[in-house]
Amino acid sequence: MLSVEGLTAGYGHAMILRDLSLVAEAGRITCLMGRNGAGKTTTLKAIMGLVPPAAGRVVLDGEVVSDLPPHQVPGRGIGYVPQGRRLFGALSVAENLEVALMARGSGTGLRAEVLELFPRLRDRLGQRADTLSGGEQQMLATARALCLQPKVLLLDEPTEGLQPSMIDAIRQAMLTLRDRGAAILLVEQRIDAVLALADHVQVIENGRTVETFDAAALTRAPERLRSHLGV
């Protein structure tokens, strides 16, 4: 289980997150929602250690990961699929996966297992990542994070701008991982996607939690979620 406890973090003197707390439980999909600039991406970056916390802490299965150097965080089992994919564009598909496999000291066995989820990538292992289609790039970004054997997977708007067949493949991978017991923390703007996937939703505004919903409450009253997002 991942818990964020009283996290305050930002860039320079501008604090984006203010005393934010949240929990991502194993075997559940937690959605983080909010308007643009609410601090969703900063939350994921702060969990990864890419934005240093000014106060508060991030705890994974009892270990305070926010005290670790940022490069040691993925090795503890936190995978990150950033917004816009952020692949290593000039590297091949295989090399992108290799970078992640090195972080956990894993070998080709795990790679084969991950590629089972995205068989399309198997035929493109030698191809440069920046020559893949948008959907294939998102598959690679997800596969790369899965090569960390994550206990927690952080995804930042993974279906943005994708065609429906690609969205299905990404969702299927999320559900498979959840069923295997991983905690998933998903930043998502599309309410239909959230309603279909989320076990728990947390809405943030100005870096603070303003409301939380469980799946049942959401199904009964989706308009409350819409009112928070202004849609």
Next chain:
Amino acid sequence: MDFGPHLMLALLEGAVLAAVLALMASGLSLVFGVMRVVNVAHGEFYMLGAVVAWAVADLVGGGPAVGFIAALILAPLIVGGLAAAADMTILKRIDYDPERTIVATIGLLYVIQQLTLMGYGPEARPVAPPFNTRIALPWIEWGAGGPSVYFPWGLSTTSYKLFVIGAAAALILAIRLVLLHSKAGLVMRATQLDSEMATAFGIPVERVYAAVFGVGAGLAALAGVLIVPIQQAHYLMGGEALLLSFIVVIIGGLGSLTGTIVAAVLIGMSDGIISVFFSPTLAKILATLLVALVLVFRPQGLFGARER
């Protein structure tokens, strides 16, 4: 000497310069490519390589070959270690900020230069080459009776100069192989492409930067060791080498190893030819003019990627 043999001589001299320049500029290009740091102190690492080579050869004794081999191994290790320490104590503390690293490496340049002057002195000192056999080169002439081979007077080189060309080529090939086919190379390329994502996938970026800065300086030091039996070690020798290295990496494309090598061959060869037939000053003027033209018409260099 006729024009043909004279040209061949100029090309050979140019090839030696091109080889050393390619090695040195590869270090500068590697540091810029991975770290986005313009290392103004790079020429001083070249000078330190030459000075340490002299010191090691002097200390070790036991004949020119033993001293030279010891220098070839120890100088890049010592200079690379110093550079990695400079990275961790200076560049890391200023967060590798592009503007501040330029100022910091200018400071480093003067510190290294003045410390060398204080410790080593203002003299130029030679290191004996491990071997230096003069090799007369043949030339083919087509006469009335068909082609005939002869050895023109003055058309010769030395076994050491040929070794410099071969050693530099082998080292550059080794760098390329390491970058493209090893885990260390993959880590460096991933860091170069996106340092934040490299961190998010377990790469200790600051350690990679220290290693790359050390390797870059080590390559400059190797170039210094190779050149010191031809030119003497002197505390001011880094200045011109730095200028030529910048010319090469700007023409080749900052951060492009292939571009650096092509540009080093172009600049080295043209420098050799123009220096032999006209004057070394004219060669530098034309090289600088070429940089200006590249900056105006193709700012990303011959092989550099255009900024989007």
